[in-house]
Amino acid sequence: MNESSNGSIIGGKSFTAVAINCAAKAGEWIMTKLGGYSKLELKYSAHDLVTEVDKGSERLIRNLIGTHFPHHSFLGEEGVEPGPEASSRALAEMSDAEYLWIVDPIDGTTNFVHGFPFFCVSIALAYQGEVIVGVIYDPCKDELFVAEKGKGAYVHGKKMSVSGEETLRGSLIATGLPADHHYALPLNLKGIQSVAPEVRNLRIAGSAAIHLAYVAAGRLSGFWEIGLSSWDIAAGALLVQESGGLVTDTHGRPYNLAVRNIAATNGLVHAELLDKLAGAEAVG
Template structure:
């Protein structure tokens, strides 16, 4: 049976119905093949470069994996646009321009070949391949693949989210005191005061806090109920587009740090099981830890 997704846009009176089966199959195939290749190169990185800072790493494996994914996507959908981390110059302005350049593209693939490159370089097994497909700005397919654990997280707009073929659901914690949260550190360490203020405010209120280094996997873990919530400042679309759909399709909530609905331009993000969302937003707001203005 063909899987179908209805996407209702502001300018449309009738939902636009797209077949998501082929899109999802291609996303899964791309993530699996890239993940397998990434694992085969583990421990063999020869060229290590930096982008915005000494902590913002890129390797020949990142670049090779992105090229592999691009070729596979364009083989099936030559008219689709692609926004990939390694195809955009570092910095906020370059990201904003890249997003502006593709704003009128009906179908946009958003890819991060290795989300968690620093972990990958050090052999710390918490990194992932993140692939999303947006239709007119709304994410309709999201795939996050963890090659270390061979875990594939899949979401289709309106059709739920799955890992190992089983539906994922967000956790049931209703108080911060019972919650396991995650966050991350901006790549540019020259301005981390807001990030540290957020940690300082949240940590005393929650059961514990994790900073494991892959936004996409943190989001997938929120979707699967392994984390109660996650927030981070200074992100980009390829970090979280797939994960945002995973969380939403698992019953959770995704906004910016001031409570506005998620869209591809959001860089300061909160994703939770929904029940603790307002509490996290309030905590960050009171700590004046909702914004990160410098790359």
């Protein structure tokens, strides 16, 4: 791989290759623990779970990245106190980092705990606040989604592009049921009530990262959710953008790492989706 202007190579080591290696190794390790974790903890609420597998996966990824890039900064979900305020604060504290790895060691922990095969490892690298590498690995299906800024996005080594639906009526849209039952969940439920009758169907499968990867792959027309964190979104947002889709906050402002209320679509149904959410006062 040649030296590229977006800094995807340093000292002969490819950021993307390291991200892929970390995601694959963590995914492989997670699968050995499926159905065999021993300790379950509640984080932010009774619906926000963490296991020692999340923590072990994050340690594995952090150590591998540290071996290759010891001077890079690292923001992982399990290294941050639970709750939306702590998430925002942790990201703000990293705002000066030149290179920042943003990692969700298992996105979809509740699914993992129940053996529901819809969870993934999400790894992004931001350079001066802009995501330049995004990798999402679904170990259950052995699917690897990879994007480099300006170079497209790929799954199974094939270039991805977003779907072609032009209206919500013909669209399959995904969302989530946030763990924050005071603020985010009621808003998202208002959005669901508004959007569900307008679309072909809705999906709520419990992993924001995979939902974003599926928008990039053209399997979903769009996705929105209130109250996510940077590690839920960063890798998937780049996948969608590099597949020709559109990623904004729920007000339609451009995506950045601090965005918590996300809308990602094929671009064609974006305005219509945002309009439905705004009409329901469900944008946050």
